[in-house]
């Protein structure tokens with residue numbers, strides 16, 4: 141559905157995207173995640189044919205992204221949705237349907253269905269009088285007027301209240317379940333963790349991790365095991381001393397081999413392991429560690445603000 145090879149964008153001498161490689165399969169939700177300025181919007185705009193790459197290639201739906209034929213098959217949601225404030229959702233969505241030559245009755249049916257699912261009642265209220273969440277829903281409906289197979293959403297849930305965020309993320313999941321492919325960016329890692337099949341983590345224009353969330357956890361995350369024993373154990377070379385907790389004792393260790401050593405030590409001392417709890421690193425923890433460790437020789441070195 142999308143293949144990106146060594147895609148690079150430089151603004152002046154500032155490298156915003158530093159040679160990305162990834163592919164997106166049909167029917168998946170693919171997340172591009174990273175902090176402000178990581179290069180997410182630039183990447184998505186290159187895929188949508190709105191920013192010309194400095195070098196490298198992207199193939200989207202079998203087209204060069206700058207081919208107008210690709211844009212007709214794409215639903216793009218920009219980070220800031222420029223809506224016509226004096227229009228109503230109904231007139232606005234009809235306007236875009238006309239641009240795509242979608243017959244009015246088909247467009248009305250399609251957008252009514254989307255707005256029902258997004259829980260937006262007001263179809264005939266002035267857009268300028270609507271809340272940010274309502275406007276975002278109208279913009280999402282706009283991305284679907286041409287019934288595209290591929291949706292590229294820039295921060296679809298950013299800045300929305302928790303309820304609206306849930307509605308939007310659940311809607312993204314439903315789109316995938318209906319067979320659409322969704323590529324979306326987020327700086328909130330929770331959004332990505334809960335919705336994406338696969339992700340790339342960008343930092344300073346560079347991909348620093350990729351895969352499914354469990355794969356990224358397995359490769360880069362650390363798991364902490366809290367081992368509860370019925371007897372107190374002192375520190376040995378292999379593990380730290382247990383600390384009292386309620387009527388038990390607990391040690392925190394980083395691998396299963398050490399858990400096994402604690403089990404043997406507890407049994408030799410006439411006790412046993414009563415419980416083991418695991419703490420998995422969140423995507424956020426992993427990101428922060430990778431970002432600290434990643435070299436600072438790339439985009440950020442020439443970093444300058446956009447606004």
Ligand SMILES: Nc1ncnc2c1ncn2[C@@H]1O[C@H](COP(=O)(O)OP(=O)(O)OP(=O)(O)O)[C@@H](O)[C@H]1O
Pocket residue numbers: 151154155156174175176177178179180181182183219327443444445446447
């Ligand atoms: N038109 C431009 N001219 C110059 N620099 C730009 C331009 N657009 C983006 N940049 C810079 O490129 C870098 C990447 O920007 P981009 O908007 O792609 O990041 P982002 O990950 O989407 O960030 P955010 O979450 O803040 O939107 C930033 O340092 C930004 O200032």
